[in-house]
Amino acid sequence: MTAQSPLLWLLGLAPEDRRVVRETAGDGYQCRLLDDMDASALASALEQDDDPLLLWLGSGVWRTLRREHPGVADLLQLVPAVLVLEADADRPLLEQALEGHFQQVARFPLDRKQVFEALSRAREARNMYQDMARMAREIMMERELLERKSEVCAFLFQAFAGLDGAADARELMACCRQAMKEAFPVKGVHALWWGSGGRAAYLLDASDGSAEAEAWRAFLRERTGVDGAGDGEALVGRDNGKKAPEPERTLLLPLEIRKRRCGILALDLDRPLLPGRDLALALDAVRKHLAFILWERGGDEEFFAASSSTSALSDSLPQKRRSAFV
Structure with missing residues (x-):
């Protein structure tokens, strides 16, 4: 793992899901656990320039934040995220999750295939945004x-x-x-x-x-x-x-x-x-x-x-x- 390794945030996941994410990601990723943060600390982390590749978010924490700290929940929308639902998630929660602009919605327990697919999509999305930003800079330079x-x-x-x-x-x-x-x-x-x-x-x-x-x-x-x-x-x-x-x-x-x-x-x-x-x-x-x-x-x-x-x-x-x- 190097200083340039992509960063993964883990928040509200079950221990088993955290283990699957870490093992599937391997040494090429940095995993940062956010569970010990309160709402204000979490908001500060979201506003910093850590630029995580992906946030793995448990649905229980997500519902609590939406109910008690809507401002923090809004900040979560700015980070590419995978919402992990409980195994017994009801239909209203699933509908809310689909409206939450998440990159992917998964169910507990996570498996290696789900994690691998989510990481691949996140890398492709980041590469696409970087290419678009580079093209925009080149266009501006040509114009100048x-x-x-x-x-x-x-x-x-x-x-x-x-x-x-x-x-x-x-x-x-x-x-x-x-x-x-x-x-x-x-x-x-x-x-x-x-x-x-x-x-x-x-x-x-x-x-x-x-x-x-x-x-x-x-x-x-x-x-x-x-x-x-x-x-x-x-x-x-x-x-x-x-x-x-x-x-x-x-x-x-x-x-x-x-x-x-x-x-x-x-x-x-x-x-x-x-x-x-x-x-x-x-x-x-x-x-x-x-x-x-x-x-x-x-x-x-x-x-x-x-x-x-x-x-x-x-x-x-x-x-x-x-x-x-x-």
Whole structure:
């Protein structure tokens, strides 16, 4: 007998019936005698999580509980049970037993065949309930996965549409920031782009000339490790009041074209990011798409030009409802 052995409760059985149950069940079952419990102790036992496989219940105790402790009798209905009738049980008692929702009704004295059949039915019923519970959990998990995949697809659609429709670099980064906030705990989005080797272009989510902007310039320049990525044209977004870079809360992503590194993207996070596989792939797709747009339009001076009109446009982009991806 192990701690995982099925539990059998015995209540109100004759000594001979208890012996038959124990001998037929064998060492593969735990048998617990409840006869020494009063009504309150029995109610406590029924409310605990012992999860018995089967309750063997004598009809004499059952009638007493129904008459004197109906609440305890109601609790018995929640436990799979076999009601053992006296040999001289009358017809009214038999009718009451059939209405009592018992798994099985037997007569004294019990024999090994009755016990074996009752145990087999109880095991089959438990296995069926466990299978149903497992299937329900699997269905809920599949549903959750489908919902998350749908949210990821919606995120990618919104991100690509916003990035493709950006009129200039300011609006591009504003769209990128807004898209990232839909799926990740992002405070700001910053980038350093040097493309094919020209002057470095800083795309910072900070006000121009601020201490924060200078801190992000130095942070990105230090992390690139690329010679010649010095002071270039500073393109800044809105002043969002964020502080200097926090390396432990900054996610750095390379901006690459044909496996050639052309820039770096920095996500300023509210908290460390641990995305699932789908979100990680979505983030990688947005990173690649952003790099492609910067490369494709890198030769357009107007695209990287800093103007107050485009700055106002980026700050006035409509704010979408944030999705609870992370």
